[in-house]
Amino acid sequence: MTIPLSNDLLPRLRENLAAVRGRIADAARRSGRDPADVHLVAVVKSLHIGLLPLLLAEGVRDLGESRVQQLIRRAAVLARMQSPPSNKLAESSPPAPCTPPPLAALPPVSNPPPESAQPLMTGAFAPRWHMIGHLQRNKVADLLKHCTRIHAVDSERLAREIDQRAAQANLPDVDVWIEVNISGEAAKHGIRPSELDALLTVAVSLPHLRLRGLMTMAPFSEDPESARPHFANLRRLRDDVVRRGVVPGSFRELSMGMSGDYEVAVSEGATHVRVGTALGLGLPHATDAP
Numbered sequence: 001m002t003i004p005l006s007n008d009l010l011p012r013l014r015e016n017l018a019a020v021r022g023r024i025a026d027a028a029r030r031s032g033r034d035p036a037d038v039h040l041v042a043v044v045k046s047l048h049i050g051l052l053p054l055l056l057a058e059g060v061r062d063l064g065e066s067r068v069q070q071l072i073r074r075a076a077v078l079a080r081m082q083s084p085p086s087n088k089l090a091e092s093s094p095p096a097p098c099t100p101p102p103l104a105a106l107p108p109v110s111n112p113p114p115e116s117a118q119p120l121m122t123g124a125f126a127p128r129w130h131m132i133g134h135l136q137r138n139k140v141a142d143l144l145k146h147c148t149r150i151h152a153v154d155s156e157r158l159a160r161e162i163d164q165r166a167a168q169a170n171l172p173d174v175d176v177w178i179e180v181n182i183s184g185e186a187a188k189h190g191i192r193p194s195e196l197d198a199l200l201t202v203a204v205s206l207p208h209l210r211l212r213g214l215m216t217m218a219p220f221s222e223d224p225e226s227a228r229p230h231f232a233n234l235r236r237l238r239d240d241v242v243r244r245g246v247v248p249g250s251f252r253e254l255s256m257g258m259s260g261d262y263e264v265a266v267s268e269g270a271t272h273v274r275v276g277t278a279l280g281l282g283l284p285h286a287t288d289a290p
Contacts, residue, residue, distance in 0.1 A: 043276030066133025
């Protein structure tokens with residue numbers, strides 16, 4: 001069933017986005033950091049696809065998905081959307097980087113636009129897709145057609161597969177973050193901290209990988225402060241491998257923090273926070289999620 005959308009959702013989306021951005025900025029300033037050094041990756045797996053152009057129009061270009069097939073499907077639909085911008089949506093609101101197309105003009109996921117449609121998602125509208133979930137090697141080739149930012153590299157075999165497939169596709173470097181199971185939870189993906197040196201030693205030798213940094217997920221808790229030691233440990237781990245010369249000094253990024261704990265993550269040095277639930281409050285959920 002397709003959820004009808006209306007332009008009335010834009011103020012709510014802007015309200016949610018402003019709240020998240022404001023909390024990121026406040027957390028950065030409290031810890032003596034520049035808010036511009038923290039990047040918001042909007043996790044859109046639960047958002048109706050008709051809302052994604054509005055996020056892009058509000059300057060959120062970094063979109064995250066945790067499932068390969070949903071990322072591919074949504075990237076294809078989003079790339080084919082066409083509709084002229086509407087100035088009406090911005091008349092009563094502060095200026096945005098660009099003006100979104102009206103929601104009424106957006107096709108439902110169940111009825112995507114024809115292949116012949118001219119792409120709208122270029123320039124300021126173009127998304128930067130991030131794969132933030134567990135990635136199987138047999139899905140790498142399909143993923144790289146749409147996404148070259150991978151936050152969950154957790155094995156030498158996966159790193160080599162990404163490098164090989166990128167070479168075959170003549171792609172520029174693929175940005176990768178090494179996923180570390182910093183909490184040691186059995187149910188979580190990621191390498192153990194003791195395995196990091198070995199994986200990094202291989203990864204730095206692969207010519208089509210651009211090593212950006214580390215990624216982790218803290219254990220779920222109602223108390224955001226319970227995540228602090230895990231985020232602090234990831235930061236120390238990054239500092240250690242850089243100090244010892246395992247990786248170059250450009251290996252600085254930390255992808256950590258989600259809707260429940262991203263402020264704590266920022267205070268502990270996060271450069272990328274992956275936020276979904278806080279952006280989707282009061283907004284239609286996806287109709288194309290598995």
